[in-house]
Amino acid sequence: xxxxxxxxxxxxxxxxxxxxxxxxxxxxxxxxxxxxxxxxxxxxxxxxxxxxxxxxxxxxxxxxxxxxxxxxxxxxxxxxxxxxxxxxxxxxxxxxxxxxxxxxxxxxxxxxxxxxxxxxxxxxxxxxxxxxxxxxxxxxxxxxxxxxxxxxxxxxxxxxxxxxxxxxxxxxxxxxxxxxxxxxxxxxxxxxxxxxxxxxxxxxxxxxxxxxxxxxxxxxxxxxxxxxxxxxxxxxxxxxxxxxxxxxxxxxxxxxxxxxxxxxxxxxxxxxxxxxxxxxxxxxxxxxxxxxxxxxxxxxxxxxxxxxxxxxxxxxxxxxxxxxxxxxxxxxxxxxxxxxxxxxxxxxxxxxxxxxxxxxxxxxxxxxxxxxxxxxxxxxxxxxxxxxxxxxxxxxxxxxxxxxxxxxxxxxxxxxxxxxxxxxxxxxxxxxxxxxxxxxxxx
Numbered sequence: 001x002x003x004x005x006x007x008x009x010x011x012x013x014x015x016x017x018x019x020x021x022x023x024x025x026x027x028x029x030x031x032x033x034x035x036x037x038x039x040x041x042x043x044x045x046x047x048x049x050x051x052x053x054x055x056x057x058x059x060x061x062x063x064x065x066x067x068x069x070x071x072x073x074x075x076x077x078x079x080x081x082x083x084x085x086x087x088x089x090x091x092x093x094x095x096x097x098x099x100x101x102x103x104x105x106x107x108x109x110x111x112x113x114x115x116x117x118x119x120x121x122x123x124x125x126x127x128x129x130x131x132x133x134x135x136x137x138x139x140x141x142x143x144x145x146x147x148x149x150x151x152x153x154x155x156x157x158x159x160x161x162x163x164x165x166x167x168x169x170x171x172x173x174x175x176x177x178x179x180x181x182x183x184x185x186x187x188x189x190x191x192x193x194x195x196x197x198x199x200x201x202x203x204x205x206x207x208x209x210x211x212x213x214x215x216x217x218x219x220x221x222x223x224x225x226x227x228x229x230x231x232x233x234x235x236x237x238x239x240x241x242x243x244x245x246x247x248x249x250x251x252x253x254x255x256x257x258x259x260x261x262x263x264x265x266x267x268x269x270x271x272x273x274x275x276x277x278x279x280x281x282x283x284x285x286x287x288x289x290x291x292x293x294x295x296x297x298x299x300x301x302x303x304x305x306x307x308x309x310x311x312x313x314x315x316x317x318x319x320x321x322x323x324x325x326x327x328x329x330x331x332x333x334x335x336x337x338x339x340x341x342x343x344x345x346x347x348x349x350x351x352x353x354x355x356x357x358x359x360x361x362x363x364x365x366x367x368x369x370x371x372x373x374x375x376x377x378x379x380x381x382x383x384x385x386x387x388x389x390x391x392x393x394x395x396x397x398x399x400x401x402x403x404x405x406x407x408x409x410x411x412x413x414x415x416x417x418x419x420x421x422x423x424x425x426x427x428x429x430x431x432x433x434x435x436x437x438x439x440x441x442x443x
Contacts, residue, residue, distance in 0.1 A: 004199050004215045007224075009138045014221035016196075020135055021144060023195055024128045025151035027091055027187055031121050032155025033162070034098050034181050036280075036305075038063060038114070040163030040298060041174040043284040047294065048171070053405040055107060060281050060401035062111045066118025068394030074123025075130075075387015079380065083131040084197045087124060091187055094120025099182025102175045117181075122394055126373070126386040133374035134198045134382075135218070138439060141375070142324055146316040146367035153308035153363055160302035163284070168295045200379040251378055253385045261376050262385065264433035268369060269393030271427035272332070275339065275420035276362055278400030283355070286404075286413065300348070304355035308363040315364035319371055323438045325431055328368035332428035334361030336421045343417030365427075375437040 002010070011017075042056050051059075070090065078086045097116035104110045129145055136144040162180065167173040202211035253262045283304070287297035311331070318327045338357035345351045377385035407416040 004203065004211055007215050008135065008199065008218060011137050011218060011222045011224060013137060013140060013144070014218060016218045016221040017135060017137075017144070020195065021132060021148060024087070024132050025148050027087065027124065028128055028148060029151040029155035029158065030091070030095075030181075030183055030187060031124060032152040033159045034094065034117060034121060034155075035063075036156040036159025037162060037167075037177055037181065039281045039284050039301075040159065040167045041177060042281075043288055043294060043297065044167050044174045046285060046288075048174075049107070051107070056285065057401045057405055059107070059110055059114060060277075061398045063114040063118035063121070064277065064394050064397035064401070066115040066120075067122030068118075068391050068398060070119040070122030070124075071126055071387050071390035071394050073387075074127050075383040075385070075390070077123070078127045078130060078383030078387065079201075082197050082201055083127050083134070083383065084195045086127045087131060087195065090120040090124035090127070092120070094118075094124070095182050095187070099179055101181070102178035118394075122390065123387075126390040127383065129370045130374045130383055130386050131195070131198055133371070134200050134379075135196070140320060142319040142368075142371040142438060143316045145371035145374070146312060146319055149363075149367040149370045150309065150312035150316065152366065153305070153312055156308060157302070157305050160298070160305045164295070164298040164302050168298050200382075204379050251381050253377065253381055253388060258377065258381075258385070261434055262389075264430045265373065265376065265385075265389045266392040267430040268328070268332075268427045268434075269389045270396045271423040271430070272335075272362075272365060272369065273393035274396035274400050274403075275335065275423045275427075276366070277397040278404050279339070279342070279358065279362075279417070279420055281401055282404045286408070287351075289408075300352055300355065303352055304359050307356035307359040311360035311362070311364035312367050314360075315367040319368055320438065323436050324368055324372045324375070325434050325436045328365060328372060328434075329428045329431040331361045331365035331368060332424050332431060335365055336424035336428065338362070339417045339421035339424060343414040343421075345413075362424075372434060372437070375440075376435065 038060060042051075042059060045051060045059075046056050074086055074090060094117045097113050097120065101110065101113045101117065104113060129148060132148050133141060133145050162177050166177045166180075170176075196214045196217070197210070199211040199214050202208070202214070251258070253259075284294075284297045284301050287300055288294055292300070315327055315331060318330070322330075335358060338354060338361050342351070342354035342358055345354045373386040373389060374382055403419075404416060407419060411418075
């Protein structure tokens with residue numbers, strides 16, 4: 001008799017999987033739109049409100065303070081009340097807070113609301129990837145999660161378009177752009193109604209009837225006959241090493257079998273966040289500081305952002321061909337080289353070329369990282385494992401915007417992006433300490 005996990009693993013990619021990927025992906029894209037918008041809003045506010053670099057840094061970093069707390073709390077809650085509930089709740093929180101940000105008249109109010117936005121955003125991302133990963137067939141699980149992460153590029157492109165057309169279009173353009181950020185609050189309702197709960201979570205909580213109903217829906221979509229499981233059949237699920245079961249609630253992310261992968265994952269998350277958010281939240285402002293107009297700097301950023309899509313596409317293909325670990329390390333190494341090139345670029349052509357390369361490799365690495373995380377842990381601590389790693393990464397994302405003005409003042413763009421390149425290289429090295437899970441069952 002097959003377990004419910006095995007019944008899900010044997011399925012092809014069905015309309016139910018596409019719906020789950022699309023529903024979660026739209027939420028993911030809306031997240032990216034919010035994160036991307038702040039870089040354009042800050043560039044505009046810096047001119048309108050005469051903000052110094054320190055103030056702008058804190059406005060950016062305050063959102064990441066919320067994200068650090070949200071990522072950790074979101075993962076813990078996902079293991080206790082369910083992936084779907086946390087996903088919907090976090091979309092609601094950050095959507096409403098972003099909409100409210102459009103009405104601010106002071107830096108203090110902006111800081112408070114950016115914290116709330118980050119709180120919701122930080123909790124949503126690891127929960128969404130965990131949910132999708134737990135439903136995806138094992139033969140293409142990595143590719144499916146990278147495709148989910150590719151929605152980030154769509155959201156960031158949307159942010160760049162809004163920045164180029166709306167933020168730069170009028171004096172109050174930044175307010176209208178932030179008002180669009182309230183859309184996730186409405187999407188949260190769709191998430192709550194249309195998204196299935198993880199069957200692994202339902203089984204771990206003893207809700208076997210609900211788990212059976214969800215699995216049967218996916219089997220019907222695949223045209224596969226049901227091999228109904230009983231509670232006894234799901235007591236032990238397949239594991240990567242033969243010792244981990246979905247009911248091993250005494251496991252922690254620092255248990256002997258999980259400790260090394262947890263530390264390595266934390267290092268990768270910290271380094272990639274430091275470099276990514278240090279670079280991409282400051283690029284529009286750095287370009288204006290080099291003498292480019294606001295519109296011109298937004299145009300450059302939009303072009304660079306478009307390179308994210310092929311980065312995701314290549315990563316989605318490679319991750320099932322050469323494996324998760326090699327793909328992640330390869331794209332991190334490429335990011336290190338592109339960061340050096342961007343720091344040395346001086347003309348519009350070289351700036352755009354290096355920026356496109358940085359977008360291509362960096363976002364491909366993000367896709368591989370999100371695919372790896374949920375595969376490293378058993379069900380009982382999967383949300384905690386991915387959430388804590390994201391939380392550690394958010395610490396770096398808090399530091400990064402504050403660090404950029406200091407680095408620029410000390411050694412210009414060459415020093416700034418040299419530091420980012422070194423962080424990418426460290427992450428690439430740490431990636432080799434992660435176990436390879438291509439083609440294996442998730443538990």
